[in-house]
Amino acid sequence: MTTAEKFVPGLEGVIAAETAISFLDTEQEKIIIKGRNLIELSQTKDYLDVVHLLIEGQLPSHTEKAILEAALKENYDVPSTVIEVLKLLPKQTHPMDGQRTGISVLAGFDNQIDDRSLEANKNRAYQLMGQLPNITVNSFRILNGQDEMVPNKDLSYSANFLYMITGKVPTELEAAIFDRSLLLYSEHEMPNSTFTARVIASTQSDIYGALTGAVASLKGNLHGGANEAVMYMLKEASSVEEFEKVIYKRLEQKEKIMGFGHRVYMKKTDPRALIMKESLKQLCEIDGDTSLLEMCEAGEKILEKEKGLYPNLDYYAAPVYYKLGIPIPLYTPIFFSARTVGLCAHVIEQHDHNRLFRPRVNYIGESY
Numbered sequence: 001m002t003t004a005e006k007f008v009p010g011l012e013g014v015i016a017a018e019t020a021i022s023f024l025d026t027e028q029e030k031i032i033i034k035g036r037n038l039i040e041l042s043q044t045k046d047y048l049d050v051v052h053l054l055i056e057g058q059l060p061s062h063t064e065k066a067i068l069e070a071a072l073k074e075n076y077d078v079p080s081t082v083i084e085v086l087k088l089l090p091k092q093t094h095p096m097d098g099q100r101t102g103i104s105v106l107a108g109f110d111n112q113i114d115d116r117s118l119e120a121n122k123n124r125a126y127q128l129m130g131q132l133p134n135i136t137v138n139s140f141r142i143l144n145g146q147d148e149m150v151p152n153k154d155l156s157y158s159a160n161f162l163y164m165i166t167g168k169v170p171t172e173l174e175a176a177i178f179d180r181s182l183l184l185y186s187e188h189e190m191p192n193s194t195f196t197a198r199v200i201a202s203t204q205s206d207i208y209g210a211l212t213g214a215v216a217s218l219k220g221n222l223h224g225g226a227n228e229a230v231m232y233m234l235k236e237a238s239s240v241e242e243f244e245k246v247i248y249k250r251l252e253q254k255e256k257i258m259g260f261g262h263r264v265y266m267k268k269t270d271p272r273a274l275i276m277k278e279s280l281k282q283l284c285e286i287d288g289d290t291s292l293l294e295m296c297e298a299g300e301k302i303l304e305k306e307k308g309l310y311p312n313l314d315y316y317a318a319p320v321y322y323k324l325g326i327p328i329p330l331y332t333p334i335f336f337s338a339r340t341v342g343l344c345a346h347v348i349e350q351h352d353h354n355r356l357f358r359p360r361v362n363y364i365g366e367s368y
């Protein structure tokens, strides 16, 4: 086989790593995380259970979960330099770029940065998970000229994150719905951002660098940025009829409809989207306003009919976040914050079983 025959644009279907972390079993419609189905976990477990599963390899006992939560809370604070640096950024900076900058600054505070042992990496993973909600929310607030928000350690991890975002203590249902979104976003095999993180880690670079690169990857509209793009699209309409027009116009202009399609699920619904849709229904029942749900369902029908495409998680995460009162520029940073655990698991695995990523090219330049 020649090099030219082997080239697959976008590396579609190419096996890039061996991993014991996760696998999208599309035949059985399962998202496998350390041998368990994420969709089933979303019905009975919460985000911290999955965090423990991803980093420690098993679901936590009651005591282990309490220890984990305490460890994350101990790490809620960030060095004041992070806040000072965020204050220096131009106000037009996207919160994703603020988040990327904040993570990057953290590297300088790690006294053992060259220690890539399992123990050191796990500690960093818990440190980063503790700090990410703070960096995420305060990037946004500082860039909007608002005061810094202080974490509330009396609340659960997810409830505190939502509290920091909205400034009000969430109800039990709001906190549970937000927690479920974090769980669904926590890990997803080998998306572009995870590949990016593993490529960086494979040079024996550190976890901060790997995550910084992953934020940049996740920001793009074809990946995590889609959840914000979905909400801006929904906001262009105020009725089902108007939303249908918005979608048809985009299709006529050969534009992609954000929140639809997926490299791995291709012509099937992302199973996570179905769970988020249930959450949207719950929120609609509470406020009695089903307009966003109806618009989303109308969009689903058009995309199925016209393109044979189905929604991904971002399509339903967007209206759920909107109903939870979350500012739109925070949607993608929240996705990244939730994904930090999955990324850390991959960086740890890469460091533990490393071989440098260094592929070849199919040269199509001038003859020589």
Ligand SMILES: CC(=O)SCCNC(=O)CCNC(=O)[C@H](O)C(C)(C)COP(=O)(O)OP(=O)(O)OC[C@H]1O[C@@H](n2cnc3c(N)ncnc32)[C@H](O)[C@@H]1OP(=O)(O)O
Binding pocket: 010, 221, 222, 223, 224, 226, 255, 256, 257, 258, 259, 260, 261, 262, 263, 264, 307, 309, 312, 313, 314
């Ligand atoms: C949680 C997540 O990160 S999930 C991904 C979130 N991203 C989005 O929702 C962005 C919108 N979706 C897309 O751009 C794509 O479906 C991706 C990037 C997710 C997957 O892309 P790929 O596997 O590379 O498929 P590709 O972009 O080549 O699309 C294949 C065909 O389907 C069409 N298509 C794919 N997605 C869409 C879409 N959302 N809207 C309209 N057409 C689409 C393409 O135009 C292309 O058509 P063609 O063969 O006639 O040219």
Ligand SMILES: O=C([O-])CC(=O)C(=O)O
Binding pocket: 185, 187, 188, 190, 191, 192, 223, 262, 263, 264, 312, 313
């Ligand atoms: O798997 C992908 O390519 C993108 C995605 O859905 C995710 O990262 O959650």
